[in-house]
Structures are given as structure tokens and as C-alpha cells.
Amino acid sequence: MTLTPLLSPLELMQLMQLLKESKRVVVLGHASPDGDALGSALGWSEYLRHLGKQVTIVMPNAVPDFLKWMPNSQYVLYFAEEKDTAAARKAIQEADLICCLDFNLISRLRDELAAVVEKSKAQRMMIDHHLGPDTTKMKMVISHPEASSASELVFRVINELGGYDNMSRSGACAIYCGMMTDTGAFTFNSNNPEVFLIIAMLLAKGIDKDKIYRNVYNCFSQNRLRFWGYMLHEKLQFFAGGKAALMAYTREEMKEYKYIRGDAEGLVNQPLQVKGCRLSICLREDTEVDAIRVSLRSVDEVPSNQIAAEFFNGGGHLNASGGELRCSLEEAIAIAQQAIEKYRDML
Numbered sequence: 001m002t003l004t005p006l007l008s009p010l011e012l013m014q015l016m017q018l019l020k021e022s023k024r025v026v027v028l029g030h031a032s033p034d035g036d037a038l039g040s041a042l043g044w045s046e047y048l049r050h051l052g053k054q055v056t057i058v059m060p061n062a063v064p065d066f067l068k069w070m071p072n073s074q075y076v077l078y079f080a081e082e083k084d085t086a087a088a089r090k091a092i093q094e095a096d097l098i099c100c101l102d103f104n105l106i107s108r109l110r111d112e113l114a115a116v117v118e119k120s121k122a123q124r125m126m127i128d129h130h131l132g133p134d135t136t137k138m139k140m141v142i143s144h145p146e147a148s149s150a151s152e153l154v155f156r157v158i159n160e161l162g163g164y165d166n167m168s169r170s171g172a173c174a175i176y177c178g179m180m181t182d183t184g185a186f187t188f189n190s191n192n193p194e195v196f197l198i199i200a201m202l203l204a205k206g207i208d209k210d211k212i213y214r215n216v217y218n219c220f221s222q223n224r225l226r227f228w229g230y231m232l233h234e235k236l237q238f239f240a241g242g243k244a245a246l247m248a249y250t251r252e253e254m255k256e257y258k259y260i261r262g263d264a265e266g267l268v269n270q271p272l273q274v275k276g277c278r279l280s281i282c283l284r285e286d287t288e289v290d291a292i293r294v295s296l297r298s299v300d301e302v303p304s305n306q307i308a309a310e311f312f313n314g315g316g317h318l319n320a321s322g323g324e325l326r327c328s329l330e331e332a333i334a335i336a337q338q339a340i341e342k343y344r345d346m347l
């Protein structure tokens with residue numbers, strides 16, 4: 001068994017040409033970067049550096065603490081952090097190539113960063129697995145919604161460009177971490193046997209997948225565990241005869257449990273452990289702006305992305321999506337209940 005080529009011969013040539021023409025490259029991930037955004041960026045950047053490019057990774061805002069162990073993540077610039085803004089802006093202005101990884105629209109960056117990217121004269125390319133990529137603003141779009149993760153796509157692209165042999169253990173580690181976190185440690189979105197072929201190729205680079213798992217999933221604070229206990233015990237509600245779950249929490253509650261970025265990562269998945277529960281919605285007050293962050297998870301054909309688009313100004317994958325509301329948490333809860341009611345028959 002071998003990997004099916006991702007790129008056509010023509011695409012491969014176009015990509016090689018695009019890389020050949022560029023010296024200074026900026027690699028971008030989406031706002032509130034997750035393991036896949038960071039992993040794909042680190043993996044792709046390593047390859048570009050091997051080609052002799054000068055590479056800067058820019059993320060709109062900080063990554064959660066549980067990703068900060070990733071090799072070379074200390075060099076990432078965070079546009080929202082004052083100490084990094086000027087350097088990030090300069091790198092984008094001076095870049096001749098901007099690579100957009102793990103997001104499909106420039107608007108997925110935060111407002112000011114999106115504007116800086118739009119203004120830059122650099123050529124732009126995308127490697128992503130979200131539905132509906134904006135192809136108009138890109139010189140090249142490598143978009144495969146069927147892929148487990150952008151990190152998987154980055155691996156395939158590097159491999160097809162002949163870069164596998166030079167991939168380091170750190171690069172392999174970043175790519176593995178991105179694939180792992182976007183598939184819930186290979187429990188969803190990962191039935192393609194080739195995913196495991198790629199894992200084998202990454203293991204051959206000497207990565208310790210068990211340690212990567214522990215670094216991501218078993219490294220939390222006591223507060224975080226108690227926060228989850230509180231949410232599941234006190235806040236979780238079921239609707240539609242147990243087929244839908246809803247949790248919501250305030251800034252106050254986050255403060256009480258000394259919430260740090262990433263502490264709620266995965267919380268929205270928990271209600272799906274209950275037999276018969278097919279949709280889970282989590283609402284939280286944003287800590288930085290006046291907005292309600294919405295996460296949705298579903299199973300089988302329940303279209304969480306459609307619900308996110310219809311009720312929460314969002315979208316995403318069929319079974320994992322998100323959105324944002326500009327209202328009070330109480331109003332957001334009412335909207336979520338309406339959404340559950342409307343989709344009751346599909347649950």
C-alpha cells in the first residue's frame with residue numbers, strides 16, 4: 001500500500017515554481033490556533049527552511065498552554081501580543097509568499113491581521129481541509145476537506161515534493177500532533193487507511209507518539225479538572241429527550257476556576273459519551289471581546305456546521321463546528337435551545 005498522490009503533476013509544478021520564486025515566507029494559522037494550526041505551520045516551516053527560505057510563523061493570537069511544548073513553537077509570533085505585533089507586521093509586509101494553513105478564508109484571521117495580509121504584495125497559497133475555500137485571493141489552493149487535518153496535507157505535500165527524507169523528528173512530531181488533535185487522537189475523521197500509513201512514516205522519524213499524547217491530553221491543572229467536574233455536574237443540560245446537550249459558562253465561572261486558554265478544549269465532546277446524545281453545544285463568554293463563543297459537536301449525519309451557520313454565524317465540519325454570537329449569555333442559551341428544537345427531528 002502506498003500514499004495516493006494529492007497533487008496533480010501540474011499542481012506539483014505550480015507549487016515548485018511558487019516556492020522557487022519566493023525567499024521570504026510567512027506561514028499563518030487561524031485565530032485561536034489549535035494543534036493542527038500550529039502543527040501544520042511548524043511542519044511546513046521546517047520544510048521551507050530546508051529549502052533555504054527565511055520563514056516567519058505568525059498566529060493571530062496565542063496557542064493554549066498544552067501546545068507550548070511543541071518543538072520550535074517558541075519562535076512563533078502572536079499578532080495580538082504587543083511584543084510580537086510589529087515584527088509580525090514587518091514580516092508580512094516584506095514577505096513574497098504567504099502560506100495560509102488550516103483555514104479557508106482570510107477573514108478567519110482577526111480583523112487587523114486580515115487587513116495586513118490583504119494589503120501585502122506577497123503571493124498567497126493555502127493548504128487546508130475546511131469546506132468552501134476562498135480561491136479568489138490565492139495563487140494556489142490545496143484544499144481537501146476529506147483530509148483528517150491540514151497537518152496530514154502538509155505531510156503529503158512535503159512528501160510529494162521529495163522532502164520526506166530531510167524531515168526531522170521535530171517536524172514529524174509537529175505533524176503528528178496536528179493529525180492527532182484534529183481527530184481526537186484518531187477517534188474520528190481518520191478512517192482513511194493512509195492516515196495510518198502516514199503515522200507509520202512519522203514514527204519512522206523517531207517520534208514518541210505516547211509522549212505526544214500525554215503532552216497534549218494529560219498535562220492539565222487541578223483547576224481544569226475541577227472546572228470540568230463543575231460543568232458536567234452543575235451546568236450540563238439535556239434536551240430533545242436526551243439527544244442534545246447544552247453547556248454555558250460565564251467569565252465569572254472561568255475566573256473562579258482560574259481558567260487558562262485551552263482549559264475547555266474538548267469539554268464540548270463530553271456529553272456525546274452519553275448513549276443517544278447526538279448533538280452537543282457549548283457556549284462561553286469570550287475573555288477578550290464582548291462575544292459568546294459557540295462550539296458544536298455532533299455524530300453521524302447530524303449537521304453541526306449547518307446549525308452553526310443558521311444560528312451562530314459560524315460553520316465548520318459536519319461533526320465539529322463553531323460560531324460566535326454578539327448577545328448576552330442568556331440570549332445565546334435561548335438561541336441554542338431554538339436551534340435544538342428546530343433540528344429535533346434530525347437528531
Ligand SMILES: [Mn+2]
Nearest residue numbers: 036102150182
Ligand atoms: Mn484543522
